Amino acid sequence: MxxxxxxxxxxxxxxxxxxxxxxxxxxxxxxxxxxxxxxxxxxxxxxxxxxxxxxxxxxxxxxxAHELASFLNDKFVILVKQASEDGKIFGSVTRRNIAEALLNEGCAIDHRSLSFSGMGIKNLGEYKVNIELHSEVIVPITVHIVKSETDAHELKKIKLQQQE
Missing domain, CATH: 3.40.5.10 (Ribosomal protein L9, N-terminal domain)
Known part of the structure; x- marks a missing residue:
């Protein structure tokens, strides 16, 4: 067609x-x-x-898109998920989960504009996720998947100190 x-x-x-x-x-x-x-x-x-x-x-x-990209520069998201002892998440982290976390941070992003390798994140750790704000503007952010709220608070504290 x-x-x-x-x-x-x-x-x-x-x-x-x-x-x-x-x-x-x-x-x-x-x-x-x-x-x-x-x-x-x-x-x-x-x-x-x-x-x-x-x-x-x-x-x-x-x-x-460039304005939003400057706002998203050096952004990170921390998600708390239940996981087994070897670090496998029960379920997976999807683009919608990441979009919801960004919304909680004050940035409304359509989940369809997020991309990362694979269908979902299935292990604890740090991942790079790309946000396509425009066909010419793609911004990478870091997504951290941790096991507990305590780990999330400690990681957030460390990340904020590194940004200062």
Missing amino acids: LIILKENIKTLGKIGEVVKVKPGYARNFLFRLKKAVKATKENLAKLEGERLLLEEENRKKLNL
């Missing part, structure tokens, strides 16, 4: 480009989030007229 991109998408292209994607991806993701429209003559003409407006809107989103 041919579509016209209404915003920059890292894996597909830039604003105004006509690209070919699978129909399900277009219908279920790109069209729903208003990131693209079907490639027709009418839409091409309409988009050409709106191109400057879309580029200005994209610049504003990029500036907001």
